[in-house]
Amino acid sequence: MNSEFTIAVHSLVFLAHLPDHMATSEEIAVNVSTHSARIRKVMGFLRKAGYVSTKEGIGGGFILSRNPDEVTLGEIYRLTCQGSLKPSWCSGDENKPCVVSSKMDKLMGNVFADAEKQMELYFDGHTIGSMLKRIKAFECPQTNNEQLS
Secondary structure, three states: OOHHHHHHHHHHHHHHHOOOOOEOHHHHHHHHOOOHHHHHHHHHHHHHOOOEEEEOOOOOEEEEOOOOOOOEHHHHHHHHHOOOOOOOOOOOOOOOOOHHHHHHHHHHHHHHHHHHHHHHHHHHOOEHHHHHHHHHHOOOOOOOOOOOO
């Protein structure tokens, strides 16, 4: 998993929270708590894939171009970091005579591929819209008409 997935989901949920509003990379970066250059990189992936539209110049920025209730986290995972669950190094050596050492990399590759499929299925069950609803559910309820801060 890499940070591009989290940044993409956060950015899309933020844009879904502001329907019909253009947000600059700086505004998104402040909300995500990262540098605007990282936002522009991730938003570039999202723009090319049709999830956001852009307008340059004064009043420009990014706007959600898809229905947030139809964009799954699985789609965003596959776009930003599919295959990243498997570590870059695995134990064992395929050239060793030991059956464990020679097959461990292949075995773990299969395990990580299966785990990633399960994770993608889980992510496919959540949309940008459902994430926004979940965030709004975190708001503190007001009791006895008292303002909570």
